[in-house]
Amino acid sequence: MAVNTLAKIRTDINGAASQDYIKKVLGDRAQEFTTSLLSLVGGNTNLQECTTSSLMTTAMKAASLGLPLDPNLGLAHAVPYDNSKKEKRDGRWVVVDVIKEAQFQIGAKGFIQLALRSGQFEFLNVRDVREGEIVGEDFLSGMLQFKSLPFAERHKANVVGYVAYFKLLNGFQKMLFMTSEELLEHADQFSVSYRADKQYKTQKSPWNTNFKAMAEKTVIKLLLSKYAPMSIEMKDAIKADQAVFDEAGRPHYVDLNQNDNAEAVDVEVVEQGNKTPLPPEEAAQANNDAAPASGAQPLGQQKEPDIFNQQ
Numbered sequence: 001m002a003v004n005t006l007a008k009i010r011t012d013i014n015g016a017a018s019q020d021y022i023k024k025v026l027g028d029r030a031q032e033f034t035t036s037l038l039s040l041v042g043g044n045t046n047l048q049e050c051t052t053s054s055l056m057t058t059a060m061k062a063a064s065l066g067l068p069l070d071p072n073l074g075l076a077h078a079v080p081y082d083n084s085k086k087e088k089r090d091g092r093w094v095v096v097d098v099i100k101e102a103q104f105q106i107g108a109k110g111f112i113q114l115a116l117r118s119g120q121f122e123f124l125n126v127r128d129v130r131e132g133e134i135v136g137e138d139f140l141s142g143m144l145q146f147k148s149l150p151f152a153e154r155h156k157a158n159v160v161g162y163v164a165y166f167k168l169l170n171g172f173q174k175m176l177f178m179t180s181e182e183l184l185e186h187a188d189q190f191s192v193s194y195r196a197d198k199q200y201k202t203q204k205s206p207w208n209t210n211f212k213a214m215a216e217k218t219v220i221k222l223l224l225s226k227y228a229p230m231s232i233e234m235k236d237a238i239k240a241d242q243a244v245f246d247e248a249g250r251p252h253y254v255d256l257n258q259n260d261n262a263e264a265v266d267v268e269v270v271e272q273g274n275k276t277p278l279p280p281e282e283a284a285q286a287n288n289d290a291a292p293a294s295g296a297q298p299l300g301q302q303k304e305p306d307i308f309n310q311q
Contacts, residue, residue, distance in 0.1 A: 004049055004100070009041055012052040026063060033063055040069050046080035047102060054101035057245035065237055066117075067110045074213075075110040078102040083244060106241045108216040115166070115224055118231045126164040126220040128212070129177065130157035144177055164219040166228060176223040183215045 012018060013034060023030040037059045041047045047055065058078045062069045067076035085097040106114075112124055129146065133154075136145040149157060161180055167173040178186070184207070187194040193205035207214050225238050243251035 004051055006042060006048040009048065009052050009055065010038060013038060013056065018056065022060075025060065029063070033059065036068070036070075040071075040078065044080075046100075047078060049100045050078075050080055050102040051099060053246070054103075054244055058102040058104040061104050061240050061243075061245060065106075065110075065114065065233065065240070067106065067113065067237075073109070074107045075113055076107060077105045079105050081244065101244045103242065103244050104240055106217075106221075106237055107213065108220045111217070111220050111224055111237070114231075114234050114237050115228060117233065118229060120168050120170075120229050122167045122169050124166040126162065126216045128159045128215075129161045129163050130154055131160050132157060134160075144175070162215045162219045164216075164223040166223065168229070174223060174227040176219050176226075178215075178219050180215070183211075183218060186218060187214070 026033050062076045069076055069078050081101055081103040082098050083101045084095045086093045087096050108126055115121055115124055133146050135147045161178055163177040165175040187207040194207040197205045197208055243253055245251055
């Protein structure tokens, strides 16, 4: 397994070729970009093992979208990922190397930020729904109605799902509600690390360590990608999310076989701490044992009410 070091990353990023490229793309922001990237990597030992090229391209994509890789903001993340390199031998795919790369991931706040920049949204939000807060459903439209519990009661009630909602300035509005069970089924269908947790009885996947962030991102991304106006910036963000970029800037999706359908994208957000990834042999086995079916659709689409009525 090839592993990078912080000293080598600093040398590579501060090298003449890298600096010339950064200045060509970012101009006067080159120094700020370099300082921020080195600060991010310096504070995360897992990122220090990633290839310099994946760190650079991930940070450049974040900069192009105006989403800082600052863990305190939660807009976007550079996530260390063990990427298994395979070759076909005797009719089977065999892991020949495991390379740690930085994967670009956008958080729920990042998608909301990008949507609001378009100037077309009057309101946009995502939140959890507690037991007792769904009070009705319109017979003809299927629209759900919600009523927030009193503060003292709400924080004692169980979370039953997550809802994302937007209203455009032209009056169009849409909602997506997914139960907690549907979100876990989505994770089981699209997340290699979640399936590996189930297989190896571990708790390493962000679906287990940070379920709230994962659930919020899932519902807001699915809602926006299906119903919201798609600006060029938003299309680029949806395509870039979950990708590892090669030196030519081409996206590769290490957690899925394909990314043709924005709905069929695993959505893993992790805190920028020193998380311990799956061991290479476990990650490789998980990739071999459980790959999602092509064109599979996520759950939770059956209830798409148009009005978010908080009484």
